[in-house]
Amino acid sequence: MSAMEGAGTVRLLSFSYRDSKGQVSERQLTRWKENSVHIQGHSEGDTFYRTFRKDRIIEYFSGSEYLKFDKAPPAPVLISIAPADVRGEILFTGFLAAHRLELEALAEKQGLRVVKSPTKALTFLCTGKTAGWTKVRAASEKGAFILTEAQLLEVFETGDISDTSN
Known part of the structure; x- marks a missing residue:
């Protein structure tokens, strides 16, 4: 169970x-989720995931007992030829309509x-400058990974979620 799943219980994960630049730091997450490759979350002072x-x-210093390992x-795999019912889902929020349509077309081309x-099956929420916290929270509670546009484009290019552009 991740810290985001319990009934109001906050479980600290510290590590x-x-x-990617080789800098070492200590991190503490109070709200987090995981997949086989990533952990995403925030601590009390963070404004975003x-x-x-x-x-x-x-x-790991504490909380590793809550990880599923x-x-x-x-982790989602982008496969554009996969049937629609097994492809990852993506939602865009906080973008101007024309730009959102461009991003949606790119996402579909990439297999999402x-x-x-x-x-419930949402894989990614891609947030623009005017993203509302209600939609971000709803997507996070459903287990989606929250990405900026730069992170999404990096996923499309490299298959990896950057730890430096968020």
Whole structure:
């Protein structure tokens, strides 16, 4: 169970982390979720979600008993030829309509199914400058990973979620 699933219970996850630039820092997350590759969450002082690659965690200090490790849901794989019912879902919020349509077309080309509201199967929520907290919270509660446009484009280019652009 992640810290986001319990009935109001906050479970602290604390660890030492080496980012993509080699910088080591200690992190504490009070609200988090995971898949097989990433942990995403925020601490009390954060204004937005941060994404951490599990393979860059040096040491867990507390809370590792709440992680699923090998039993965590798999990280989404972008497969444009997969049937629509097994493709990952993405929702865009906080973008001007014309730009959102461009991003939606790109996401579909990359193999994601675009939805208009947070669903239980939502994989990603991509947020623009005017994203509303209500939609972000709803998507997060459904287990979606919250990404900026820059992070989404990096996922499309490299298959990885950056830990430096969030």
